[in-house]
Amino acid sequence: MKYLIVGLGNIGDEYADTRHNIGFIAADALALNFKATFEVGRLASVARMSLKGRTLVVIKPTTYMNLSGKSVRYWMQKEDIAKENILVIVDDLALPLGALRLKSKGSDGGHNGLISIIETIETNEFARLRIGIGSDFAKGYQVDYVLGRWTSDETKILIPRIETTVELIKSFVLTGTERTMNFFNKR
Numbered sequence: 652m653k654y655l656i657v658g659l660g661n662i663g664d665e666y667a668d669t670r671h672n673i674g675f676i677a678a679d680a681l682a683l684n685f686k687a688t689f690e691v692g693r694l695a696s697v698a699r700m701s702l703k704g705r706t707l708v709v710i711k712p713t714t715y716m717n718l719s720g721k722s723v724r725y726w727m728q729k730e731d732i733a734k735e736n737i738l739v740i741v742d743d744l745a746l747p748l749g750a751l752r753l754k755s756k757g758s759d760g761g762h763n764g765l766i767s768i769i770e771t772i773e774t775n776e777f778a779r780l781r782i783g784i785g786s787d788f789a790k791g792y793q794v795d796y797v798l799g800r801w802t803s804d805e806t807k808i809l810i811p812r813i814e815t816t817v818e819l820i821k822s823f824v825l826t827g828t829e830r831t832m833n834f835f836n837k838r
Contacts, residue, residue: 654824655732656681656709657723657739659764661716670784671797674740674764675711676809677782677816682709684817693729694722705824708732719764720771727772737777738823740816741765744797746783748805749812751819752836753780755828778828780819782812 658678666672685700695710708730712722741762756776759765769775788796822831
């Protein structure tokens with residue numbers, strides 16, 4: 652069984668450690684946990700790892716957020732991975748900082764990465780993990796907030812939540828979406 656784990660973010664030093672790149676941060680933490688490294692691949696940085704006989708193909712699209720669907724479609728087809736075995740990790744302004752919400756399918760919620768993926772693979776029936784980044788910004792400053800770097804107080808909250816995210820991803824692979832949702836969405 653193969654799984655495609657997609658951490659969404661934007662490439663480039665100017666976006667490193669920004670709130671919008673929480674998907675990249677989660678993907679990096681997963682790779683670190685497995686002692687895997689990312690290599691440059693077509694449309695993405697790619698790391699491969701194995702968990703109890705299952706193969707995880709972890710990607711960080713290099714297409715920028717609003718074209719993430721191209722990368723997801725390519726790797727989904729190249730690795731012959733079913734939509735049920737895809738997990739996309741995104742930031743979410745509507746959730747408090749560090750909140751984790753796994754869903755088996757759903758709308759794009761206005762997220763440009765999800766919009767691109769849904770349009771490109773022509774389905775919204777794939778799992779997505781939304782990680783709360785909070786919404787502590789003044790009206791009209793959403794873009795600045797999302798593309799802003801984490802404060803030291805936010806980082807203290809975020810680090811244990813990223814560790815939980817790694818465990819959530821492992822659970823998704825080993826037990827499926829429903830059981831993982833039931834366990835982690837309540838925490």
